[in-house]
Amino acid sequence: DAKTTQPPSMDCAEGRAANLPCNHSTISGNEYVYWYRQIHSQGPQYIIHGLKNNETNEMASLIITEDRKSSTLILPHATLRDTAVYYCIVIGGGTSYGKLTFGQGTILTVHP
Amino acid sequence: DSGVTQTPKHLITATGQRVTLRCSPRSGDLSVYWYQQSLDQGLQFLIHYYNGEERAKGNILERFSAQQFPDLHSELNLSSLELGDSALYFCASSRDRDRVREQYFGPGTRLTVT
Numbered sequence: 001d002a003k004t005t006q007p008p009s010m011d012c013a014e015g016r017a018a019n020l021p022c023n024h025s026t027i028s029g030n031e032y033v034y035w036y037r038q039i040h041s042q043g044p045q046y047i048i049h050g051l052k053n054n055e056t057n058e059m060a061s062l063i064i065t066e067d068r069k070s071s072t073l074i075l076p077h078a079t080l081r082d083t084a085v086y087y088c089i090v091i092g093g094g095t096s097y098g099k100l101t102f103g104q105g106t107i108l109t110v111h112p
Numbered sequence: 113d114s115g116v117t118q119t120p121k122h123l124i125t126a127t128g129q130r131v132t133l134r135c136s137p138r139s140g141d142l143s144v145y146w147y148q149q150s151l152d153q154g155l156q157f158l159i160h161y162y163n164g165e166e167r168a169k170g171n172i173l174e175r176f177s178a179q180q181f182p183d184l185h186s187e188l189n190l191s192s193l194e195l196g197d198s199a200l201y202f203c204a205s206s207r208d209r210d211r212v213r214e215q216y217f218g219p220g221t222r223l224t225v226t
Contacts, residue, residue: 034214038155041200041220041222042219042220043114043116043202043204043217043218043219043220044155044202044204044215044217045114045217046214046215046216049214099145099157099160099168099170100145100147100155100157100204100215101157102154102155103154104154
């Protein structure tokens with residue numbers, strides 16, 4: 001699986017958009033980009049995933065660059081409850097199917 | 113609420129003991145995954161079962177074992193416990209065996225070994 005690089009921490013004001021970047025320059029053609037988050041000591045929560053195209057759901061939007069070497073998770077109107085560790089995971093192919101490898105993630109702090 | 117349940121929520125036991133953690137997947141999900149999260153290691157994949165069969169193993173110690181039963185619930189057995197086994201243990205479930213799918217995590221079991 002491709003390795004990902006995320007900033008260790010970010011801040012965001014409540015009500016503003018939170019844009020979390022992820023670099024995955026070694027991603028291969030059949031690998032997906034997945035985003036999860038973990039609110040303190042709770043189980044990780046699936047947010048969104050994509051392959052090539054931008055994706056949007058009720059929680060967030062995912063923007064993947066045309067070369068697929070980086071992506072951005074966008075929380076359009078961040079709330080205090082969005083304070084969490086956000087993990088960008090690239091997965092696909094071979095025996096890694098189904099296995100999630102979590103890196104260090106980005107600690108997002110939403111402040112009033 | 114993800115629909116995945118784990119029991120117990122908290123477990124305190126002594127070194128050398130054996131414990132069993134239980135996980136019930138979401139309705140309709142055939143895959144169960146176990147993860148360990150300790151302070152210094154982050155989230156580590158342990159093992160994956162699909163419809164009763166082991167599919168993949170991660171960094172699971174020989175002292176640990178798991179199984180998935182015909183009703184699809186899974187148990188993680190930890191034996192000869194050491195202080196370093198203190199951690200949060202999560203299970204997750206998903207529909208598919210091999211294809212990439214989102215996994216739904218339970219609330220976890222916090223194990224403290226004293």
